[in-house]
Amino acid sequence: MNNKINKLALASVMLCFFAMGFVDLVGIASNYVKSDLGLNDATANIFPSLVFFWFLIFSVPTGVLMNKIGRKKTVLLSLVVTVVSLLLPLFGESFGLMLVSFSLLGIGNALMQTSLNPLVATVVRGGHLASTLTFGQFVKAIASFMAPYIAAWGATQAIPSFGLGWRVLFPIYMIVGIAASLFLLSTPIEEEGPAFAGETSPTVGKQFAACFRLLGKPIVLLSFIGIMCHVGIDVGTNTTAPKILMERLGMTLNDAAFATSLYFIFRTLGCLTGSFFLRVVNNRLFFVISITMMALSMCGLFFGTTKLVLYIAIALVGYGNSNVFSLVFAQALQSVPDKQNEVSGLMIMGLFGGTVFPLIMGFASDAMGQAGAVLVMAVGVAYLFTYIKNVK
Structure with a gap:
């Protein structure tokens, strides 16, 4: 009976990982909003930056909230906020409405990512946490790479009575969110139980202080920066890959949207195979291989001028970046086993990198083309090379 419950719990958690992937629609969505509203790169990149800005604000409070109401209830709250965010674009695509929608999407995802990963540690008792988190990232990536296809289909072939165009993506994902x-x-x-972290401190203020003090531990701080770089590269590639194809190959947006799907296809493949490799291969060796692939990708994206080179580069960063989050997150989570909620909040706060990188990339690309955006991502890859020594 317990085995059945565990399998059922794992299945429900994995559907939540699929809902977690909804946040990645922001990359292709920002390109369509840019086209529809006639925005420049710096302004259009406000959308992905805004989504990930809320991780800075809500991640640590979510860790404290989990101590009060538990992990499952926090995940449920995150799903409700996510469903509301997906409902709003059905009423239009004005700049203000999309800002509110993407903000709620970011808040919901901050709640979800902070609470869902520790919930996995509850469901999967014992070893294999990194491989299970990686499988969750595989499920998440399915939602991520489907988004550009659904948006492109809606932009070109959606049933006219919908009147939504590319925004047909939102009600489709909203239905899945309700099901999850x-x-x-x-x-x-x-x-x-809700009081499992009660010994941390009797007041919320002291819980916040205790949480941030964990950044004094070198492995926690270095992992925090590592997550920032991972997400910055992830969101950056998601947003910039189509622009590179349009800039260098003269593609239309609907054709260039394939670049985002290609990235997520290889990220999905990386998560699927990574969940196996992380069980049988030395974790540090696998991390080195992953970061090397990302470095080669940056070279291809910077210098590449042909479709083949650019597609290979996008595939390399997709596969290479697919397991970085799970490895870094697991290192941090296992380094302070008695403070997993707090560590999770700090690590998910690192997703703020998804705000920092696109903003800087937007200014860099306006100044020197998309090669400038690639240089910003390359800085993140360089940092991840320095993290290798921390992978056990």
């Missing part, structure tokens, strides 16, 4: 909410709500998951 109902599935998780009806699935029994045993937690230690």
